[in-house]
Amino acid sequence: MSAHLSLENLSVSYGKQRVIDKLSVPSLAAGEVTALLGPNGSGKSTLLRALAGLQACDGAVRLGDRPLNRRHGEAAYLPQTLPPCVHLTVFESLMVAGQATAAGLFRRHGDDEVVALLESLGIAHLARHYLDQLSGGQRQLVGIAQALIREPAVLLLDEPLSALDLNYQFHVMDLLRRETRRRGMVTVIVLHDLNAALRHTDRALMLKGGQLLANGRPEQVIDAATLRAVYGVHGRVERCPQGVPHILVDGLSHHAG
Numbered sequence: 174m175s176a177h178l179s180l181e182n183l184s185v186s187y188g189k190q191r192v193i194d195k196l197s198v199p200s201l202a203a204g205e206v207t208a209l210l211g212p213n214g215s216g217k218s219t220l221l222r223a224l225a226g227l228q229a230c231d232g233a234v235r236l237g238d239r240p241l242n243r244r245h246g247e248a249a250y251l252p253q254t255l256p257p258c259v260h261l262t263v264f265e266s267l268m269v270a271g272q273a274t275a276a277g278l279f280r281r282h283g284d285d286e287v288v289a290l291l292e293s294l295g296i297a298h299l300a301r302h303y304l305d306q307l308s309g310g311q312r313q314l315v316g317i318a319q320a321l322i323r324e325p326a327v328l329l330l331d332e333p334l335s336a337l338d339l340n341y342q343f344h345v346m347d348l349l350r351r352e353t354r355r356r357g358m359v360t361v362i363v364l365h366d367l368n369a370a371l372r373h374t375d376r377a378l379m380l381k382g383g384q385l386l387a388n389g390r391p392e393q394v395i396d397a398a399t400l401r402a403v404y405g406v407h408g409r410v411e412r413c414p415q416g417v418p419h420i421l422v423d424g425l426s427h428h429a430g
């Protein structure tokens with residue numbers, strides 16, 4: 174089952190403050206990683222929580238031609254701030270997380286599957302460690318494993334790289350792209366690192382003030398004009414010798430905010 178995700182006239186308010194304003198995205202394709210970009214306070218986390226069904230919203234979120242069914246675990250969500258740990262081992266926590274799958278069935282994952290997933294993330298050596306004894310980066314990796322083992326159709330990750338070192342940042346983005354293609358997932362990742370978005374994602378959405386300013390391939394969305402308009406910086410996009418675009422910031426054009 175691979176279907177595209179679409180958002181139609183999505184609005185979210187906190188009390189009287191409207192934070193996401195009638196946002197529409199016609200199609201996020203299965204098998205593609207989308208970067209959700211924008212300055213601090215632009216509504217990225219709010220939008221992700223609305224997609225995950227954790228935030229009341231107006232408008233429609235559809236997978237293919239029907240509403241996304243969050244209650245049956247079609248979407249897996251990793252928050253920006255990880256919840257407090259329970260006293261379980263990494264392995265036990267994955268067995269629990271894997272009970273509810275996208276099919277809505279209660280499936281017991283074999284030990285081998287859990288170990289294989291931990292190995293693919295490079296954290297098999299942590300299987301017997303307790304969650305509350307891990308470093309921030311290790312917990313982030315386990316959080317990603319817990320989301321993946323649910324086999325969601327839609328994977329929603331809020332700043333999953335923030336606690337990771339350079340090596341794991343690259344490794345995780347690479348793995349997410351491969352798994353997204355292999356499983357035909359729709360993956361949406363909030364990223365601050367525009368260079369990671371340029372290198373590792375298929376599409377970018379640029380938010381500012383709760384509105385969608387751009388939607389397209391990352392190198393279309395991230396350019397000098399956007400850097401100035403959205404982030405208030407003078408910047409350039411250059412291609413490295415391998416042909417990968419990356420941005421350089423030369424100075425501030427005005428105070429963003």
Ligand SMILES: Nc1ncnc2c1ncn2[C@@H]1O[C@H](COP(=O)(O)OP(=O)(O)O)[C@@H](O)[C@H]1O
Binds near residue numbers: 213
């Ligand atoms: N629970 C909340 N209650 C009230 N206002 C909130 C809440 N969460 C976020 N906001 C406000 O909504 C706006 C968008 O926040 P958020 O979605 O966290 O932005 P981002 O993730 O892009 O930094 C901000 O102005 C923020 O202060």
Ligand SMILES: [Mg+2]
Binds near residue numbers: 217253
């Ligand atoms: Mg946020």
